Amino acid sequence: xxxxxxxxxxxxxxxxxxxxxxxxxxxxxxxxxxxxxxxxxxxxxxxxxxxxxxxxxxxxxxxxxxxxxxxxxxxxxxxxxxxxxxxxxxxxxxxxxxxxxxxxxxxxxxxxxxxxxxxxxxxxxxxxxxxxxxxxxxxxxxxxxxxxxxxxxxxxxxxxxxxxxxxxxxxxxxxxxxxxxxxxxxxxxxxxxxxxxxxxxxxxxxxxxxxxxxxxxxxxxxxxxxxxxxxxxxxxxxxxxxxxxxxxxxxxxxxxxxxxxxxxxxxxxxxxxxxxxxxxxxxxxxxxx
Amino acid sequence: xxxxxxxxxxxxxxxxxxxxxxxxxxxxxxxxxxxxxxxxxxxxxxxxxxxxxxxxxxxxxxxxxxxxxxxxxxxxxxxxxxxxxxxxxxxxxxxxxxxxxxxxxxxxxxxxxxxxxxxxxxxxxxxxxxxxxxxxxxxxxxxxxxxxxxxxxxxxxxxxxxxxxxxxxxxxxxxxxxxxxxxxxxxxxxxxxxxxxxxxxxxxxxxxxxxxxxxxxxxxxxxxxxxxxxxxxxxxxxxxxxxxxxxxxxxxxxxxxxxxxxxxxxxxxxxxxxxxxxxxxxxxxxxxxxxxxxxxxxxxxxxxxxxxxxxxxxxxxxxxxxxxxxxxxxx
Numbered sequence: 003x004x005x006x007x008x009x010x011x012x013x014x015x016x017x018x019x020x021x022x023x024x025x026x027x028x029x030x031x032x033x034x035x036x037x038x039x040x041x042x043x044x045x046x047x048x049x050x051x052x053x054x055x056x057x058x059x060x061x062x063x064x065x066x067x068x069x070x071x072x073x074x075x076x077x078x079x080x081x082x083x084x085x086x087x088x089x090x091x092x093x094x095x096x097x098x099x100x101x102x103x104x105x106x107x108x109x110x111x112x113x114x115x116x117x118x119x120x121x122x123x124x125x126x127x128x129x130x131x132x133x134x135x136x137x138x139x140x141x142x143x144x145x146x147x148x149x150x151x152x153x154x155x156x157x158x159x160x161x162x163x164x165x166x167x168x169x170x171x172x173x174x175x176x177x178x179x180x181x182x183x184x185x186x187x188x189x190x191x192x193x194x195x196x197x198x199x200x201x202x203x204x205x206x207x208x209x210x211x212x213x214x215x216x217x218x219x220x221x222x223x224x225x226x227x228x229x230x231x232x233x234x235x236x237x238x239x240x241x242x243x244x245x246x247x248x249x250x251x252x253x254x255x256x257x258x259x260x261x262x263x264x265x266x267x268x269x270x271x272x273x274x275x276x277x278x279x280x281x282x283x284x285x286x287x288x289x290x291x
Numbered sequence: 292x293x294x295x296x297x298x299x300x301x302x303x304x305x306x307x308x309x310x311x312x313x314x315x316x317x318x319x320x321x322x323x324x325x326x327x328x329x330x331x332x333x334x335x336x337x338x339x340x341x342x343x344x345x346x347x348x349x350x351x352x353x354x355x356x357x358x359x360x361x362x363x364x365x366x367x368x369x370x371x372x373x374x375x376x377x378x379x380x381x382x383x384x385x386x387x388x389x390x391x392x393x394x395x396x397x398x399x400x401x402x403x404x405x406x407x408x409x410x411x412x413x414x415x416x417x418x419x420x421x422x423x424x425x426x427x428x429x430x431x432x433x434x435x436x437x438x439x440x441x442x443x444x445x446x447x448x449x450x451x452x453x454x455x456x457x458x459x460x461x462x463x464x465x466x467x468x469x470x471x472x473x474x475x476x477x478x479x480x481x482x483x484x485x486x487x488x489x490x491x492x493x494x495x496x497x498x499x500x501x502x503x504x505x506x507x508x509x510x511x512x513x514x515x516x517x518x519x520x521x522x523x524x525x526x527x528x529x530x531x532x533x534x535x536x537x538x539x540x541x542x543x544x545x546x547x548x549x550x551x552x553x554x555x556x557x558x559x560x561x562x563x564x565x566x567x568x569x570x571x572x573x574x575x576x577x578x579x580x581x582x583x584x585x586x587x588x589x590x591x592x593x594x595x596x597x598x599x600x601x602x603x604x605x606x607x608x609x610x611x612x613x614x615x616x617x618x619x620x621x622x
Contacts (some may be wrong), residue, residue: 010389018378089371093434096338096367097390098359104390192443281357284341 011107028119035065036126043134058131058170070180071207078112078185079203083196101280109189116181128166132186172237175231179265183225186272193279217250228261292317300332307332319468321484322477324494330477366440370447376420380411380430387434405437412562424451461486500614508541517608525564540574543599547572553589
């Protein structure tokens with residue numbers, strides 16, 4: 003019954019959210035990365051040489067993490083606040099488990115929109131990448147400057163990772179897992195501080211990004227760290243060949259399933275806490291007072 | 292069915308409900324009070340959306356806070372509007388019905404039935420944003436009755452309804468009651484509530500001023516006789532010529548003179564006045580109950596037809612000011 007009600011909410015919310023403004027917002031987010039790639043690909047530097055993105059996997063990771071973050075910020079954070087503000091919460095909260103099922107259904111709707119938006123963005127970006135030839139040697143030879151045998155290994159790895167197909171299948175699972183995990187955290191934040199949810203979610207995003215790059219235990223609590231490791235491992239990019247100052251920050255030797263499990267646990271914990279708050283706190287609109 | 296024991300609800304320093312105690316058996320109840328008197332807070336306590344700060348609430352023998360299963364026995368039609376403008380009444384009511392726990396086909400059946408009951412079948416596939424206020428009220432009622440709850444709670448259900456809509460709503464509520472269900476109807480307009488002949492709960496500033504049948508409340512008021520100044524009756528019984536404490540009743544019937552003559556026989560009648568156009572009789576009495584007893588007897592004996600009967604304190608404001616005086620010990 004719990005699942006049925008949650009799915010009923012998801013279906014209702016998804017059909018309700020098919021509005022011009024929602025679709026337009028989604029398209030703007032989806033087109034951001036491919037448009038940026040096109041702009042970079044078609045511009046030339048002062049010497050008349052076309053600009054290169056030596057590492058599209060990383061660039062697209064950043065672009066899509068940003069798009070994902072914005073999507074879930076817009077759609078997951080206000081799931082309860084929008085109902086309180088719209089004064090429709092009282093209809094949902096007098097249904098048996100209505101508060102929980104409607105919140106979870108709206109959470110799934112936010113995840114669905116985030117996944118659709120970022121998948122569209124990723125697919126379009128990969129098509130753009132397939133149109134251009136990316137030269138990794140410039141980056142490897144001029145920025146990293148490793149010994150020749152290592153440089154060869156890095157070049158091969160990067161060339162492989164720069165394949166549009168590899169980028170797609172490396173980033174796609176990250177976007178799905180990231181959408182579930184970030185949405186869960188933002189729904190939780192939205193329930194804890196429903197009037198300032200978005201502000202706290204942005205602060206969380208900044209702190210989480212900074213912590214994910216710290217070479218310390220705390221990064222294992224961040225979503226970004228686990229997503230990065232999953233992306234690197236699915237692209238078969240061996241970062242151990244990079245200098246330690248890069249490789250230590252980017253990844254660990256932990257198996258991919260550990261990172262997936264960690265993300266699922268983070269998601270479950272935050273959704274569980276969200277349900278706990280719904281159960282234990284009074285959510286009322288000012289007019290009801 | 293509903294039990295409140297010394298219930299108070301504070302919103303910070305604001306007192307939403309103040310020391311309310313009552314026991315309600317199944318039936319019809321009118322929750323009356325001016326805006327901000329605590330009606331919605333009381334409803335939220337009944338539906339388990341709020342936890343009392345002090346005291347205890349029991350609905351169907353259980354504390355409603357956190358008892359999710361119990362909510363399937365309650366239908367709530369809140370005062371707030373339906374603000375999902377881009378969905379149809381059918382989609383919205385169907386979704387609300389599915390949230391009760393019905394499967395797809397049963398929810399659909401119940402949705403169609405509820406929308407037909409409130410007269411929304413023709414417009415149910417149009418977007419709610421295009422509805423009139425009355426249509427939105429009826430849609431709200433449909434989501435509340437679709438699962439046929441044992442207790443239907445309606446907060447200002449007559450808002451935005453035209454006279455025909457009000458009549459239809461009243462008829463619907465009477466049918467609902469006739470099926471053995473219970474209704475709590477919150478309003479700040481007395482005559483709207485009286486239509487379904489409920490027991491009354493009168494709230495003001497979060498306090499329950501009075502609770503009982505309309506007759507019981509009228510008796511309380513009639514026993515606390517009002518001081519009426521400057522209304523010198525045309526016919527006054529000896530001993531009542533000076534300023535006296537009386538309750539005034541206004542009556543319209545097919546022969547006001549006969550009625551006046553018969554009423555004058557009663558020792559409880561202290562003044563009688565017939566309006567200049569001779570259509571209305573004003574009766575001053577020290578016992579409203581006595582008049583209630585006399586009127587049917589006179590009507591039968593003299594074959595009188597009654598068109599209107601109202602008291603001077605029939606308006607909610609007057610009723611509340613009278614009850615507030617009693618509450619403060621001023622009368």
